[in-house]
Amino acid sequence: MGKFDKIRERVYRCNMDLPRRGVVVYTFGNVSGIDREQGIVAIKPSGVDYELMKPDDIVIVDLDGKIIEGSLKPSSDTRTHLVLYKHFPNIGGIAHTHSTYATAWAQAVRPIPVLGTTHADHLTAEIPVTEVMPDEMIRGNYEEQTGHQILETFKKKSYEEIEMVLVACHGPFTWGITPEKAVYNAVILEELAKMAALTLQINPEVPSLKQSLIDKHYQRKHGNNAYYGQK
């Protein structure tokens, strides 16, 4: 058994979860996972249909993007993933989708406000949207610049408390301590995006959730005295 088999199999299963959970069509989207000890990232190959993808198709690259193992080209978004892995030292996985509602908010260039406790259960702040990329960045290494746009957005935010972002005019990136958590966040984000759009349709004047409720829900799941779940 090769030394990358385990992460390859795991990242494969995470990628396959995207169509099963309804957040991608055709070849859209990709999940990666990092093995920080071995210094490698496992990522979906570029433009391969989920129905045809096999575990062996997952590509292993180093942190500079050099292919270490695999006969296919890695996702064209690989450089975005690598920038995030380098600057967010505590994450273990990243997911990128074009899921319908999250992408609509990204295209609307609007952060998703905290409108209820479903949102607050997962993060204490609005889901941020990056700036629209300036032309000089587009002309550079576009995918790497997408990573830098995300870093810029998180300059004064914690990537450990807010595990998701909307890239303006593009779509969502989510991450987490594992690739599974990154996929979970991609699905949750889509649900939050849909709920928020419907809430504002029903009551366009509704204010954001008040801070005391945001804090309470987040703390019961993630605080020092968290009492949600089995841990």
Add this chain to the structure above:
Amino acid sequence: MGKFDKIRERVYRCNMDLPRRGVVVYTFGNVSGIDREQGIVAIKPSGVDYELMKPDDIVIVDLDGKIIEGSLKPSSDTRTHLVLYKHFPNIGGIAHTHSTYATAWAQAVRPIPVLGTTHADHLTAEIPVTEVMPDEMIRGNYEEQTGHQILETFKKKSYEEIEMVLVACHGPFTWGITPEKAVYNAVILEELAKMAALTLQINPEVPSLKQSLIDKHYQRKHGNNAYYGQK
């Protein structure tokens, strides 16, 4: 066979109905059932994925929330359930979901008006929304206070005629004489919430259903001379 096996199996099946009916994703939501003779409540464990949950994972607690049987922690919403069981003496089951449209109305802090006979077939009044919880209640036992918020909302309403509520900024709770009825009400509420949002999108000026039609539809299903169904 243990004395809680029957209710545990039944509450398990009710919980499994939530993802099957499309009203929850991941670990969101929970169903409980009460055995008033034995003085116990069977409820979903906290934060366990539906795909992995087994009947034995259902937790048995007494009416003070003490675990009577089960190796997992009960749902973090258990105290809300217990408050309702104590004050609504004729209910046998409770369901809590974050279903998309019902949650959107809860987040919009808007009661769902009676706009048609589908609604009137199930209840004679708008689906109430609680007040947004004041900060001093949030700082107390939050889940117990959620129960009290619901009781406050039902001060002048009948919990037997209106088997559902929207907790402001949070989501729906539904109940019924059995856990199965509570789940049924959760699914119906989601459908009523969707229909109402669409109705107001098509005609924002539409008035509520007139009282004579509300009464007629409710009576034909639930009145003394009810003639809907096989009873």
Add this chain to the structure above:
Amino acid sequence: MGKFDKIRERVYRCNMDLPRRGVVVYTFGNVSGIDREQGIVAIKPSGVDYELMKPDDIVIVDLDGKIIEGSLKPSSDTRTHLVLYKHFPNIGGIAHTHSTYATAWAQAVRPIPVLGTTHADHLTAEIPVTEVMPDEMIRGNYEEQTGHQILETFKKKSYEEIEMVLVACHGPFTWGITPEKAVYNAVILEELAKMAALTLQINPEVPSLKQSLIDKHYQRKHGNNAYYGQK
């Protein structure tokens, strides 16, 4: 083999198509078929879950609503069906659903305008909505009056050209020369209702389809020189 076995089996299959096509949840909705030679109508039993229904549960009634064969009570909407069978002599089946978008239009008390050729492929006019039922009719035999409300709406319309109606504040009834066609029309109506709601969301000022296009599409499917389909 009994003399009603064939129509019972056929009406059973038509009823089972409703949940399969996504136009009903739980026990909502019902389909009936008429055998005009034998003078009987086969119809879904009242309040029976589709998942549990068997062909033998279909009830056979005469045109006055008397049960001829079957151990269950017929649908509470039976009298509405019977009124339509009496006054629309060329129909062979009727379907009633609470499908989401069609019901939203019914609740909005708005006819569905002809906005495109998908609509014109099926009917040449807007899908009519009845008047809201006056209180004296509600106090009478409600389901029979629902039938009369529909007849009133069709006073100056052809039930053979327009095989569907929205009962105000209630939901859709559809019919056709066979029960299968009635079900087909129920599914098509839901799709037309959804398309129309979305069209008006995208462009609230869009006018109805012009008459020449309505005529062309309807004629190519249903006119004397129809050239759609294999007949």
Add this chain to the structure above:
Amino acid sequence: MGKFDKIRERVYRCNMDLPRRGVVVYTFGNVSGIDREQGIVAIKPSGVDYELMKPDDIVIVDLDGKIIEGSLKPSSDTRTHLVLYKHFPNIGGIAHTHSTYATAWAQAVRPIPVLGTTHADHLTAEIPVTEVMPDEMIRGNYEEQTGHQILETFKKKSYEEIEMVLVACHGPFTWGITPEKAVYNAVILEELAKMAALTLQINPEVPSLKQSLIDKHYQRKHGNNAYYGQK
């Protein structure tokens, strides 16, 4: 094995993809493929339900619409397909659907603006909508005129860069170098149409995507130095 077996089987599979991908109900929609060497087009028969269709039902016609092989009548939209094959020499397949969101935009008589990179990944311009057909064209050979309306719309556009169009008040036609690509484009168009409607609901004032981002995304998939996918 007959000389048309291969294209017949292929066009059959492409047609079956339409309901599987959720872009048609009942008999709506059709896919064709052309064999330019043999001078024939394989196309779905008219009004046949997908659930009943067999590969042998696919009809082979020549470029004048004469049936070469097949016992069924070809799709009533055949003449539209033939006009496009004649004037778009590099396409190999065409798909026509009444998919919900794309049809809503067609009915709204609005082109779909480029609002994000999901759109730009596939085409560099808004998805055009034809003029509403003038009455004299409707009175002529309607389906042939539909083809001419599309040609008119592409007078100053490249059918190779924009592989889709909304026929005003009707619905979408998509094409590509193969029938598979035409189906892919039909599914993508529906997703773009849904995203665009939601984006404008969330932010009605959002401008179109800026040209530099449109170019970047299109070039990375389709330009001379394209680096998306495995080619």
